[in-house]
Amino acid sequence: MKNSIGKMLKICLSLLLCLALSGCWNSRxxxxxxxxxxxxxxxxxxxxxxxxxxxxxxxxxxxSSDNSSSSSNTAxxxxxxxxxxxxxxxxxxxxxxxxxxxxxxxxxxxxxxxxxxxxxxxxxxxxxxxxxxxxxxxxxxxxxxxxxxxxxxxxxxxxxxxxxxxxxxxxxxxxxxxxxxxxxxxxxxxxxxxxxxxxxxxxxxxxxxxxxxxxxxxxxxxxxxxxxxxxxxNKTETRGLLWVLSKVNSGIITVEAPGGTADLEIVSTETQVNVEILDDGSITAHVKITESGNIGSQTGSGDLSKTDNVKILEQNMNDAITAEVFSAVEKAKELDADIFGFGDMFYKKYPQQWKSMKENWDELFNEIKVEVEVDAKLRGSGRIVKPAYPAEEE
Amino acid sequence: MATNLEKGRISGKQLMFIVFCYIQGGALLSGSIVNITKQDTWVVIVTGFTVALFIAWIMVQLAKSFPDKTLIEINELVFGKIGGNIISLLYVLYFFLLTTLDIDNLTSFITGFVMPNTPDTAIALVFTFVCGYAIYKGINVIGRCSFLVVLLTIVTILFNSFLLIKDMNFNNFLPMFSLPFMDYVHGTHLTAVAPFGGSICFLMIFPFVKEKKHMAKYFYLGGAIGFLLFLFIVVRDWAVLGTVATYMAGVTYQVVGLVDVSDLFTRLEVLYSIILVLGLFYTATIEFYSLTLSIAQVFKAKTYKPYIFIIGIILICLSNIIFSSVSEHSYFTANIDPAFLGFFAALLPAITLVIASVRGAKKKQGSEIV
Structure with a gap:
């Protein structure tokens, strides 16, 4: 008998715990x-x-109110x-x-x-x-x-x-x-x-x-x-910045192609930035961009499936990306704002020299020499291999 | 005899789990160390672990020299009746400090991040009640629950970390070794004693381990796994946040909050809150248990159970008044606490061990009976 009372008490206590579920002072x-x-x-x-x-x-x-007669009111x-x-x-x-x-x-x-x-x-x-x-x-x-x-x-x-x-x-x-x-x-x-x-x-x-x-x-x-x-x-300079930050996910770059233009889709990218203090005290930032893309669309009759033409396209792509990066670098220098985080890279690589560099970083940033190396690859041409022109006689 | 006070026994594996849980409770709040050693925190955790191993070795040697004896009984045997009691009372005060700090850790976490308007006392009350209940049930129950906590902690941390891989940037660890030397010493000291500083508590638990032979092995193993996970968390947090981490209160909480996998897995910090509360529950329970048992032994009581209630009330009051602000707490943990911990967790046990071995040598020659 005593045991069952104890059991009842325990059950009641457990039920009481439910009251705590509504939360505390901060319940909303x-x-x-x-x-x-x-x-x-x-x-x-x-x-x-x-x-x-x-x-x-x-x-x-x-x-429920949406279905009722008052729907005009809610709308x-x-x-x-x-x-x-x-x-x-x-x-x-x-x-x-x-x-x-x-x-x-x-x-x-x-x-x-x-x-x-x-x-x-x-x-x-x-x-x-x-x-x-x-x-x-x-x-x-x-x-x-x-x-x-x-x-x-x-x-x-x-x-x-x-x-x-x-x-x-x-x-x-x-x-x-x-x-x-x-x-x-x-x-x-x-x-x-x-x-x-x-x-x-x-x-x-x-x-x-x-x-x-x-x-x-x-x-x-x-x-x-x-x-x-x-x-x-602007938008071009922004992508130039994103190239350096390795944050380019996708995008379209229009370049000249044999016989017209081609829109190349960026598929995957990777950027490595290496900063250096040279012996003569000048500072450089070496930006290495690896990119691979597809041909998204083209104008003109050039057959872009030919390896020679692919080479040309890749070269044009390289130049286009390099130009984007430099446009961002120029703008940053003009604004005197280190948007790329080169300063932090120097701090990470040269913690000792950085102490003195930090003071006049604004001037140093204007002198920094940015080198861009782009390795663009074209992977595919989509579902067609050449534009819809009548076949040429070889 | 301690064995009269506590009837329960734990296995070696359970000891390992308890040690692991104990370290997690302290380690999950790693903010103060990150603030000092920044990107090199992983270094001081490795060096800190080495020092902690040495402290653990002292504990094990003491336990081996006095099997079946708790810290309080060892004190009496080594320092004599009066000296032993004085030192034991110092330890009682130290355990009071440890437990209070952990209860305060929990309340400041809950009121800081989860329920800011809830009075500290309400949280401390509920928390201390659960700890007290566990102690009332004895070491056996504490040992059996530990496996569940270990499992939950490891699974949660690995799950969170897996989802954070895309946010990690290991460049954050550069430049390495560029901080002032004293910062490393401070950080090492803090890691060696902070998560492991209360490890002296385990001298109150060792007598209840069934497998005496492998006890040391399990003790080291639990510590090693605990530190490994601690290292893992700190490295992950820094890889995700970088310097931002030094600006954050509750670094790990914020990091876990950043998990966002296509809006499906978000707001995971609630999981972290759960394991933090569980970890702190274990840390506080072990310390509370040692405290209760010490007091019962110092006063030669037949049972420790009535003391739980009184000590619990004192602890709640203490945790209420110990710090007036969070900044005071973090200043204490970073700068004052290590001194206490260093003395009680390392220096005093080392002195005890030296005196014990000197006396033990004499005893073997039969010139003195301890």
């Missing part, structure tokens, strides 16, 4: 969350303040809500949102952080701190810089997605196909921000078009000196 239920998909941060009109726009996903009232409502408030720091603004939003903002699903051009020129370090420090934010958020105002970017409704921030995040993922835009997560940005010499970079976005036809376009790379925006790279 889905219906009390405002899930933030993106933040846009701009310089405010007032001195020293910032405007921050949070894009909150509006969760529909469940699938007109947006899938997102942009809240803008002004304040002195990110965290104060974030809490300030509670004056407008009936739910507290929830950041772990945040996709993008966009900085406005004006703010970026004044430095963004102070505004990144919160996103690195808070326990809810994550280290794999995309960082973007708007060509104009950041909040405008979040206002443009994407054609394929319901929420602008998600459209933007998918857009960034898509950039692998051309490799003409850098992809920077907050963690990559931090890595460059804490480096002594390496300049930070972030993709640029801009709004194109008017009214209902507005779209968001990725347009090159923003270059930071420390945390201040100093200039930008």
């Amino acid at each position: 239920e889905l219906d009390s969350l405002a899930i933030v998909m993106g933040y846009a941060i701009d310089k405010s009109d007032e001195e020293g303040l910032v405007d921050m726009t949070a894009q909150v996903a509006v969760l529909s009232d469940g699938g 007109s409502s947006e899938a997102y809500w942009n809240i803008t408030r002004t304040g002195s720091s990110i965290f104060t603004i974030l809490r300030d949102y509670t004056h407008e939003s009936s739910r507290k903002l929830y950041s772990p699903h945040n996709q993008v952080i966009i900085f406005g051009n004006d703010l970026a020129k004044n430095g963004i370090r102070d505004y990144l701190d919160f996103f690195l420090r808070d326990h809810e934010t994550r280290l794999n958020v995309w960082i973007l810089v708007a060509k104009d105002k950041a909040s405008d970017i979040l206002d443009v409704k994407p054609k394929l997605e319901k929420i602008p921030a998600i459209g933007l995040s998918d857009l960034i993922e898509d950039q692998k196909a051309t490799s003409e835009t850098v992809q920077i997560r907050i963690r990559d940005f931090l890595e460059r921000l804490i480096s002594d010499t390496t300049a930070s970079i972030a993709p640029l976005v801009e709004v194109i078009g008017e009214g209902k036809d507005q779209i968001v376009e990725m347009s090159g790379t923003a270059v930071f000196k420390q945390d201040k925006l100093v200039g930008e790279l």
Whole structure:
């Protein structure tokens, strides 16, 4: 008898444990969350303040309402809500949102952080701190810089997605196909921000078009000196930079071919950078790029399956890639920003000499001699071996 | 006799698992070492392990000289009744410090990363209760659970690491050996004593190991596997994060959070939280157990069980007041703690061993009876 009472007690105790499943002080239920998909941060009109726009996903009232008679009502409502408030720091603004939003903002699903051009020129370090420090934010958020105002970017409704921030995040993922835009997560940005010499970079976005036809376009790379925006790279220069960083995934290079032009698709690449201090004290960076690609399309009648022609194409490819790299190097020197991270490579290879080099790296970077060696290979020509012209008489 | 206090016994393999779990608990929070030795942390872990091996050797020698005796009984035999008791009380205080630090480690992890608004006491209470429950059930239960923890820890770490391979960059380890020499000494000291500093606790557990013959082998093996995994984690973290790691609180937590395999495997840090809590549970339980048993033996009690409750309450209070901030805690772990650990974990056992062997030699000549 005594045993069974004990058993009952134990069962009751175990059942009581279920009460703990609801969580503790920090439990938050889905219906009390405002899930933030993106933040846009701009310089405010007032001195020293910032405007921050949070894009909150509006969760529909469940699938049932869509089927009922009120479907016309739900169709007109947006899938997102942009809240803008002004304040002195990110965290104060974030809490300030509670004056407008009936739910507290929830950041772990945040996709993008966009900085406005004006703010970026004044430095963004102070505004990144919160996103690195808070326990809810994550280290794999995309960082973007708007060509104009950041909040405008979040206002443009994407054609394929319901929420602008998600459209933007998918857009960034898509950039692998051309490799003409850098992809920077907050963690990559931090890595460059804490480096002594390496300049930070972030993709640029801009709004194109008017009214209902507005779209968001990725347009090159923003270059930071420390945390201040100093200039930008266009698409070609960006790919030149990505070649050096060994981050080219794919892309199309159009070169001259016998009898016309050919579009060559980049399939796989690998880059090795070797920095050296020569005996006379000058410094060099040797960039060795190995690339293999396919013929994607061609114009003109040249038979590109012939080995001679393949050689010509490969040579043209080499020249094209070399030109892209040099365009990036020239631009970087012009901006005086070490976007390639050559400084860190010198530190890793020559830790002793680096101590003295660090002081005047800005001048040294301008003197650095970049040598580019490209080994481009053409692997295939696709499903046809020659263009659709009548066979020539040999 | 210790054997009256604790009826349970563990096998040699279980000892190995316990040692492994014990090291994991300390090793999973490797931030303070990474901050000091940066890209060369792997070097100090290797050198630190060598030093830790020497400390482990001292423990084993003590255990071999006094089979079936706990640390407290050894103290009494070596230093006499009064001297032995004084040193034993010092050890009791040291165990208090160790256990408190680990409870605080856990609460600051939970409140820092998972539940920031929850009061520390609430977490410390639940955690200490579970540790106390394990101790109440005895060493046998602690030994049997260890295998599960080992399995979970190893599988989770390997799984996470596999998914992180694409994020690793081994250039991060350059330049090698370019830090000031003293940083290496500091780092070595810290690795030698921090994950292994409480290993003196095992002198309270050795008497309950069934296979006396192979005990030393299992003890070394558990330590070696623990350190190997520790090295693996530190190398992985640095390969993924590089210098960024020195800016992070909870490096491993952040690294695991970076796992993102086509949006399918994401937010894996929850797995890491689980093994961290399990690891810390083992570390704290071993220390708590040694503490309870020491107190029971110093006061010549017949059973240690009533003490668990009282000590548990004291530990919760201590963990609440010991540090006022996280920065104070990390400063203590990096700069003050190693001094304590060095004294209690290495110096005092070494002195004990020397005196014991001198006296043991005399005893054999029959000139003195200990």
